[in-house]
Structure formats: C-alpha cells, structure tokens
Amino acid sequence: MSVLQNGAAPLRAMDDESDVEEEALVADYREQVQYEGMEELEQVTSLTMAQQTDDIQSRLAAAAQPLDFSAPLEVKFASYDNYCSLFHFILNSDGPVDLEPPSYYWAWDVIDEFIYQFNSFCSYRNRVARQGSNEEDIQILREAPNTWGCYSVLNVLYSLIQRSQINEQLAAMKRNEDPMAVAGDYGSKPLYRMLGYFSIIGLLRVHCLLGDFSLALKTLDDIELNKKAMFARVMAAHFTTYYYVGFSYMMMRRYADAIRMFSHILIYVSRTKNFQKNAQYDSISKKNDQMYALIAICVAFHPTRLDDTIHTALREKYGDQLVKLQRGGPESLPIFEELFRSSCPKFISPTPPDFDNPELNVDPLEHHLAIFMDEVKTNMWSPTVKSYLRLYTTMDLKKLAGFLEVEPEKLRGWLLVNKQRSRQTRWTDNGLLDGEIVTSSDLDYAMQGDLIHISEAKVGRKLVDWYLRNLARTY
Amino acid sequence: MGVSFDYTPDRPEHIDTILNGLDRYNPETTSVFQEYVTQQCEERTVDSYANLALLKLYQFNPHLAKDETITNILVKCLTIFPSPDFSLALHLLPPHILTPASASSALPAAGDAPLSEAVQKLNVLNNLLGRASYSEFWSTLDSDDLYADLIADVAGFEELIRIRIALTISQSVREIERPVLESWLGMQGEGFEKFVRGVCGWGLEGSVVKVPLNKENEAKGTIVRENVKIEQFSRVIRRAYEQPS
Numbered sequence: 026m027s028v029l030q031n032g033a034a035p036l037r038a039m040d041d042e043s044d045v046e047e048e049a050l051v052a053d054y055r056e057q058v059q060y061e062g063m064e065e066l067e068q069v070t071s072l073t074m075a076q077q078t079d080d081i082q083s084r085l086a087a088a089a090q091p092l093d094f095s096a097p098l099e100v101k102f103a104s105y106d107n108y109c110s111l112f113h114f115i116l117n118s119d120g121p122v123d124l125e126p127p128s129y130y131w132a133w134d135v136i137d138e139f140i141y142q143f144n145s146f147c148s149y150r151n152r153v154a155r156q157g158s159n160e161e162d163i164q165i166l167r168e169a170p171n172t173w174g175c176y177s178v179l180n181v182l183y184s185l186i187q188r189s190q191i192n193e194q195l196a197a198m199k200r201n202e203d204p205m206a207v208a209g210d211y212g213s214k215p216l217y218r219m220l221g222y223f224s225i226i227g228l229l230r231v232h233c234l235l236g237d238f239s240l241a242l243k244t245l246d247d248i249e250l251n252k253k254a255m256f257a258r259v260m261a262a263h264f265t266t267y268y269y270v271g272f273s274y275m276m277m278r279r280y281a282d283a284i285r286m287f288s289h290i291l292i293y294v295s296r297t298k299n300f301q302k303n304a305q306y307d308s309i310s311k312k313n314d315q316m317y318a319l320i321a322i323c324v325a326f327h328p329t330r331l332d333d334t335i336h337t338a339l340r341e342k343y344g345d346q347l348v349k350l351q352r353g354g355p356e357s358l359p360i361f362e363e364l365f366r367s368s369c370p371k372f373i374s375p376t377p378p379d380f381d382n383p384e385l386n387v388d389p390l391e392h393h394l395a396i397f398m399d400e401v402k403t404n405m406w407s408p409t410v411k412s413y414l415r416l417y418t419t420m421d422l423k424k425l426a427g428f429l430e431v432e433p434e435k436l437r438g439w440l441l442v443n444k445q446r447s448r449q450t451r452w453t454d455n456g457l458l459d460g461e462i463v464t465s466s467d468l469d470y471a472m473q474g475d476l477i478h479i480s481e482a483k484v485g486r487k488l489v490d491w492y493l494r495n496l497a498r499t500y
Numbered sequence: 501m502g503v504s505f506d507y508t509p510d511r512p513e514h515i516d517t518i519l520n521g522l523d524r525y526n527p528e529t530t531s532v533f534q535e536y537v538t539q540q541c542e543e544r545t546v547d548s549y550a551n552l553a554l555l556k557l558y559q560f561n562p563h564l565a566k567d568e569t570i571t572n573i574l575v576k577c578l579t580i581f582p583s584p585d586f587s588l589a590l591h592l593l594p595p596h597i598l599t600p601a602s603a604s605s606a607l608p609a610a611g612d613a614p615l616s617e618a619v620q621k622l623n624v625l626n627n628l629l630g631r632a633s634y635s636e637f638w639s640t641l642d643s644d645d646l647y648a649d650l651i652a653d654v655a656g657f658e659e660l661i662r663i664r665i666a667l668t669i670s671q672s673v674r675e676i677e678r679p680v681l682e683s684w685l686g687m688q689g690e691g692f693e694k695f696v697r698g699v700c701g702w703g704l705e706g707s708v709v710k711v712p713l714n715k716e717n718e719a720k721g722t723i724v725r726e727n728v729k730i731e732q733f734s735r736v737i738r739r740a741y742e743q744p745s
Contacts, residue, residue, distance in 0.1 A: 175560055176525070183522060236591035237556055239505050239549065276591070277505070278584045374595055375560055385596045392595035396587050399623070403630040437680070438632035444672040444716070445582045445632075450505075458505040464716075471719040473674045474708065480721035487726045496736050 084111055086127055089134035092142055098165055101146055105172050108139055112181050115220070116188055121211045130259045132219035136227045137261065139181070144234060146173040147373035154378035155386045167380055175375035178231065182224040188212070189221025195247035222255050226262055229269050234373050236393055238273040242457040245270065250457075260297075264290060264309055268316060270457065272370065275319060276393075278400065280327035281451045281465055287316045287323070288335050295334055315368035317342050322364055325350035325357070326404060327449065327465055353408030361401045365394055407443040410436075411468055414479050422475040433475075440472065508547040512536070515550055524553045527561050534569050537576075541654045546576050548585045555592040562594070567615045572653050574622045579660040581629045582668065586622075593619065618650055634665055638686030662686070666700045671716040678707045 088111055092104055115122055126132055150173075153162050171177065186192060190212040194204035204212075211217040225244060232241035248254060250270070256262040271286035294313060320335065321343045328351065331339065339347060349360045372389035379385045413425060426433040447466035452459060467482040506519075515536055518529050533554035540546055551573045558565035570593070577586035590598070597616045621644070628637040641647050651657040662685050669676070669684065682688050687695065696702050696709055703710040711717060 179525065235556075235559065237552065238591070239552060239588060240556070243506055276584075277588065376562055385594075387595040387599055389595045392593075392598060393591060395598050396590045399627055400584075400587060400630075403627065434635075434680075438634075441632035441668055441672055442630070445668055448671075456504060456506075460504075469719040469721075471672055471674050471717040472676070474677060478674075478719050480719045482722045482724055485723060485725045489726060489728050489732055493732065493736065 081114075081124065082127065085124070085131065085135075089127075089131055089138055091138055098162055101142065101149075102169070102172055104142060105146075108142075108181075109177070112185075115216070116184050121214050121217060123214075124216050126216050126219060129219075130261075132216070133223045133226075133256075133259045133262045136182075136220065136223040137265070140178070140227050140230055143173050143178050143231075144371055144373055147375075148371055151374060151378050151386055151388065154380050155383055155388070157380075157383040163380055166377070170377045175235075179228075182228050182231065185217070185220045185224040186228075189217040191218060191221030191225065192247045194218070195222075195249075199247070199249065219255075223262060226256060226266050229273075230265065230370075233269045233273055234370055235375055236372060236389070238276040239458060241269065241273045242277075246456045261309070264294070264312060268312060269370070271316065271319065274457075275323055276397070277450075278326075279450050279452075279460065280323040281329065281449055281463075282460070283323045284320060284327070284329060284331070285452075287320045288332050291316055291320075291338070292332060292334055295338070314342060318346075318364040318368040321347045321350055322361060325353075325361075325408075326446075329465070351408060353405045355405065357405060358398070358401065362394065362398060365397055366390070369393065403442060404446055406439045407446060410439050410443050411466075414468060414470055414477070415481070417477075418479055420477045420479065422472065422477055425477070437472070440470070440477070444470075506549040508545075508549065510545065511547055511550065515547075519550060519553055525557070525560070527557060527564055530554065530557050530561075530564050533557070534566065537569050537572055538653075540576060541572055544656050544660065546580050546585075548577065548580075548583075548588070551576065552588060552592060555589055559592050559594075567618070568653070570615065571618050571622065571650050574619065574626075575651050575654045575657065578622065578626060578629065579654070579657060579664065581626065581661075581664055586626045590619070590623070598623065618646065621646060622650065629661075629664075632668065635683035635686070637661075638683075641686075658686070662695060663699065666695075670700070670711050670714060673711050674713065674717050675711065676709050678704070678709055681709050 084107075088108065092100065096104075150166050153159050153166060157163070188211045190207055190209045193207040194212055197204045197207050208218070212221065225248060228244045229241050232238070232244060245266075248256070250266070251257075256266050267286050267290035271283045271290075274280075274283035274286060291313065294309065317335075317339055320331070320339060324331065324339075324347070343364070346360050346364060350357050350364075369390065372393055374386075374389045409429065413428065414420065422436060423433050426436045429436065431439075443466075447464055447468075448462055449465050450460040451463045451465075453461050467484065468479070469482065470477050470479040472478075514532070518524055518526075518532065523529050533550060536547070536550060537554065540551075554569070555573065558570065573589055574586060577583075577589050597619050599616070600620075624640065625637060625647075628634075628640060641651075654660075665684060669681070681696070682692055685692065685695065693704060696704060700711075702712070
C-alpha cells in the first residue's frame with residue numbers, strides 16, 4: 026500500500042498524545058476506506074452500462090479509490106475495464122461531459138490510482154512470468170496482452186492533455202494571458218482542466234517508471250515548478266512531482282539539480298508536518314525517507330552544503346551510510362546499491378513478458394541498478410583522490426600513487442575522471458532539460474607532466490542565514 | 501552556454517515535428533528515425549534526443565527493433581562521452597540485455613543473444629572511456645573482431661573518440677609526456693604528430709606535449725564571498741518598525 030491518499034478526510038479531532046493509538050486509528054480508518062472501495066468497485070462491475078451512467082457520481086468516486094494490493098487478477102482486470110469505460114465516457118461523449126469533480130483533489134486521486142494500478146499490474150505480471158509457478162495466472166495474462174497495456178495508458182493521459190488544451194493554457198499563463206482564451210469547450214471545465222493537468226504529472230511518472238528520464242523531464246516543459254503551481258494545492262501531487270523530477274535528474278547525472286528538487290520538497294514537508302497528522306502524512310513519510318536516501322546518494326556524487334534542516338535529518342536517518350558513501354572506494358558500493366534499491370520507483374517493463382523463457386524476464390530494477398552502479402564505480406575513487414589533494418598545493422604524481430598504492434597510470438585516470446565529473450549541467454532558466462555546464466567542485470587541479478598543481482576555491486563564511494535565524498529567535 | 505538536452509542544431513524539420521507530436525509513438529515512424537540514425541552515422545552528427553525516441557519505439561514494439569540500429573546508436577553515444585547519453589540509451593533497452601552471457605547463452609530460444617553480447621561489449625568500452633582508461637580502451641577495441649563490425653557503420657569513429665579524449669585531457673593537463681599521450685590516443689609517429697599539432701593545436705617539444713592554458717587547466721584558486729542583498733533583511737527591518745517601542 027503505497028498509494029498517497031487524499032481521500033482520507035480529516036480524522037476525528039483527537040488530541041491524545043498516544044502515537045500508538047493514533048496509528049491504530051489511522052489503520053482502522055484506512056481499512057474502512059479500502060473496504061468501501063472494494064465494495065463499490067464490485068458493484069460497479071455488476072451494473073449495466075445504462076445504470077452506470079445514472080450513477081456517474083459514484084463511479085467518479087470509485088475511480089479514485091485505491092485497489093487492494095492483493096486483489097485477485099479478475100478484480101484488476103475489472104478495474105481496468107472500469108477506467109476504460111469511465112475515460113471513454115469523459116473523452117468521447119458528444120461534447121464535454123457536464124460534471125463537477127467531487128472534490129478539488131479528485132482528479133489527482135484518479136490519475137494517481139490509475140497509474141498506481143498500472144504500475145502494480147505490470148510488476149505483478151513480470152513477477153508471475155519470472156517465477157513461472159502460477160499456471161493459472163500465466164494462462165489468464167497470456168490471453169490478455171493488451172490489458173493495462175502501455176499504449177492504452179499513455180493514450181488516456183495524452184488524450185486528457187489534448188482535450189483539455191492544458192499545455193496551451195499553461196503556456197498562456199506563463200505569458201500572463203488569460204488561459205480561458207485558449208481553453209476551448211473542454212478545457213474551460215474544471216473536470217477536464219484538472220484531469221489534463223494531473224495527466225502531465227502522470228506522464229512524468231510513467232516515463233520515469235519506463236526508464237525514459239529525459240522525456241520525463243521534457244514532459245513538464247509547460248509547468249512552472251513553484252509554490253503557485255496548481256499541483257502545490259494537492260500535497261500528494263506536490264510531493265510526487267518533486268520525487269520524480271529529482272529522480273530523473275539524478276539518473277541524468279545532474280546531481281545539483283536533483284538535490285535542489287529533493288531539498289525543496291523535504292523542507293516543505295518538514296515545515297507542514299504539524300498540520301498533517303493523518304493518513305495522508307503517514308503514507309508520505311515512506312517516500313520522505315526514500316528522498317533522504319536519494320539525497321545521500323546525490324551528495325556523495327556531488328558534495329555540497331545542504332540546508333540545515335535537511336542536513337540534520339539526513340544525519341539522523343542515514344548518518345552511517347552517508348559517511349561510507351562519502352568515503353568512496355569499493356566499500357561504498359553495497360551502500361549505494363542498498364539505498365538505490367530502497368528508494369527508486371518501482372520500475373516496469375512496457376511489454377508483456379516472455380512467458381516461455383522465464384529467465385529473460387529480468388526485473389527492470391536490476392537492469393537500471395546495473396547501469397547506475399557502473400556510474401558509481403566510475404566515480405568511486407574521486408573522494409579518495411580529493412581527500413589527498415586537499416592537503417597539498419603541489420604534489421608529485423608518482424609520490425601520490427605510492428601513497429595510494431596504485432599504478433601512476435591508474436591515478437592519472439582517476440584525476441581525469443574526477444575533473445570530468447565535477448563538471449555538471451545545472452538548471453538556470455527555461456525548461457527542466459535546459460542548463461549550463463558549471464564546475465561544481467571547490468577543488469581544482471592541473472597536471473604538468475608528473476607535477477599536480479592544486480588550488481582550492483575557498484568559500485567565505487556564510488553568515489547572513491545564521492544571523493537572520495538568530496535574530497528571528499530573539500525577536 | 502546552456503544547451504538543452506533536447507536541442508540539436510541541425511535537426512531536420514520533419515524529425516522535429518515527429519518528436520514534438522504524438523507521432524513519436526507511431527510505429528510507422530521507426531523507419532524515419534532509422535534513416536536519421538544512418539544519416540548521423542555518415543555525417544558525424546549526434547542527435548541523442550531523437551535516438552532515444554527511436555529506442556522508446558523499440559521498447560514498446562520489440563518486434564520492430566533492429567539490432568544494427570541499436571548498436572549504431574550506442575556507438576554514436578560513445579563518440580560523445582563523458583555525457584550520460586550512453587547510459588540513458590541503455591535504460592531503454594530490454595532489462596535482460598546486461599545479464600551475463602552465461603545466463604543468456606544457455607537459452608537457445610533467446611533470439612537476441614548476439615544483441616546482448618554486442619551491447620555488453622559496448623558497455624565495456626563505455627566504462628573504459630568513462631574511467632579514463634584510454635590505453636586499455638584502444639587495446640580492447642583491437643582485441644576482438646566483433647568491435648570492428650560494430651563500429652563499421654559509424655564514419656570516423658576513431659577520430660571522433662580521439663577528439664573527445666583530447667578534450668578531456670585539455671581540461672586537466674598542461675604538459676604531458678609523449679609516450680603517455682601516445683597510448684591514450686592510441687596512435688604513434690607521424691599520425692600522432694599531425695593530430696596533436698593540427699587537430700588539437702598543441703605544442704610538441706622533445707618528448708613533452710604542451711597544452712595551451714585554458715579556463716579548465718589553469719587551476720586558479722578563488723575565494724567565493726557571500727553575496728548579501730538588502731532584501732534578505734527586509735523582514736527583520738519590517739519587524740523592527742512594527743514592534744511597539
């Protein structure tokens with residue numbers, strides 16, 4: 026159950042201090058919600074089309090309800106059919122459907138749940154094929170290759186985006202024009218506008234799940250990432266957006282940008298967590314930890330000064346791991362792997378698996394991890410090299426090689442690698458894929474034959490922040 | 501000089517149209533993209549964003565995938581190391597592609613065993629380049645005929661790689677011994693001198709190669725000072741006025 030739930034309306038006012046009790050209440054409440062969701066879902070499947078249209082409001086509500094993780098295949102299939110007919114109704118009726126969304130976060134919940142179910146279905150299908158033990162399920166899945174197919178999911182998302190003219194609307198807003206002028210019949214209705222908007226976030230997520238990180242970032246071209254953005258109104262959407270954008274940046278080796286994304290949202294969460302003592306916050310806290318793990322990875326690649334709040338929390342949660350990551354070398358590899366595994370999205374493969382060759386159905390996670398680990402290995406000597414260079418202003422290469430007990434030729438390679446990797450693209454303006462190449466390291470050096478010249482960019486103490494914080498405290 | 505990842509200077513208009521529309525998912529555009537890859541191979545240009553779109557089409561429609569085009573795209577990515585493009589392309593290939601040969605060769609049914617072998621070989625090259633083990637890169641390239649086949653379609657592969665290597669060297673080197681540079685560039689004698697003087701514009705003095713100073717290899721120390729703006733204090737100042745005295 027990793028669904029971010031917005032449907033979790035305010036719990037009964039409770040001001041008891043017992044966390045245990047509170048958790049129990051939350052769990053209890055969640056169970057109820059799920060139970061209702063299931064019931065409604067089954068009801069819907071047993072209804073006829075005519076009856077369904079009568080009761081459209083309940084279908085809208087049902088679409089936003091989370092599906093139980095261990096639901097049997099038939100329920101997953103039925104749920105897919107439900108989504109298809111609902112989206113078909115919304116997209117292909119004569120003209121825009123005259124409906125008010127049940128709540129302002131409904132559209133997010135629908136898209137979120139739709140993608141979540143797609144994601145877990147694909148993972149499940151892949152797992153069944155890999156294990157090859159559940160003959161019954163294999164047979165069912167083999168016969169329905171198009172259920173929860175990638176093309177149909179993308180089709181829904183793109184259709185919602187196009188129908189609502191949401192990209193045109195967002196572009197108009199960027200130019201400070203009235204979005205309604207370009208919204209068209211569909212896009213001027215809140216139902217379509219919101220579905221369209223959250224479909225963009227949904228696309229970001231799907232592309233990222235499929236391993237297409239550059240396209241994932243490209244998708245957000247028209248959305249401005251700031252607190253005024255529409256997604257910021259729905260906490261789960263806000264959170265999800267930054268997680269996937271940050272992750273995509275990390276995979277494109279733009280660690281400074283990734284850190285910026287994760288820090289932004291984590292600071293936001295830590296500032297607002299006091300008002301969110303409910304189920305919603307509960308499910309967010311898991312992703313919260315994942316993002317701290319990702320920050321730890323990014324900081325290891327790109328040492329930088331973090332915001333104090335983040336830094337403290339990071340040391341609390343991943344203190345030991347962070348030290349090992351920052352030390353580099355072969356000992357850091359298992360830590361990188363462990364953190365990546367626990368904090369990456371649940372990658373999927375877009376096509377139905379090969380049921381006849383179970384060995385070919387490698388978990389997509391392993392694939393992406395292997396590629397990521399190659400990059401980690403490329404970089405793993407940089408911390409060692411840097412820690413030595415920091416001590417000198419000039420140094421003989423052969424002497425340093427002796428200290429490190431490596432061949433001079435190897436050391437030359439490490440020096441080149443570290444220099445290359447300290448140059449990164451960093452965002453300044455425009456789309457998320459845009460950016461300028463900047464040198465990110467404070468340590469610089471050049472080789473003159475076997476002599477290494479070293480220089481350091483010293484950062485003067487930053488006092489303003491400290492000063493302001495203490496002023497605020499004493500006032 | 502910010503260059504967006506999705507931007508390529510001389511991208512043909514029809515490719516641009518496909519990339520910006522839903523046709524990028526249309527299986528019928530695979531042939532257009534494939535021709536574009538061939539064109540890049542011949543004209544020594546690279547358009548990774550378009551190539552990733554083709555790999556995505558292959559990802560969705562495995563039956564359309566052409567092994568040769570896939571390896572050509574990867575080889576093109578090598579010629580622009582140390583950018584992340586090679587990894588980004590790998591991410592879009594089938595998940596079993598990097599599983600060690602022992603596992604996949606045991607499967608006669610796996611139709612694309614040769615592809616995964618080729619991809620793994622190219623990945624070895626990519627790692628050698630990424631780790632700046634340039635002399636090992638050249639010896640590995642020579643060690644197997646398969647490599648010659650793989651790079652055959654990409655015009656000027658070796659020269660493009662040499663230029664990239666020279667570029668990374670110029671970032672951190674002011675002077676380098678000739679034998680070291682020879683092994684890094686994988687060439688000797690007259691060809692070496694011509695490349696160093698003509699293409700790179702570096703100086704040769706006895707057994708030392710001199711790289712002219714540039715922004716990256718001068719390694720000058722700097723002190724970064726905090727940039728304090730009055731706006732940062734606006735809240736404090738406002739509070740001071742609001743406070744009843």
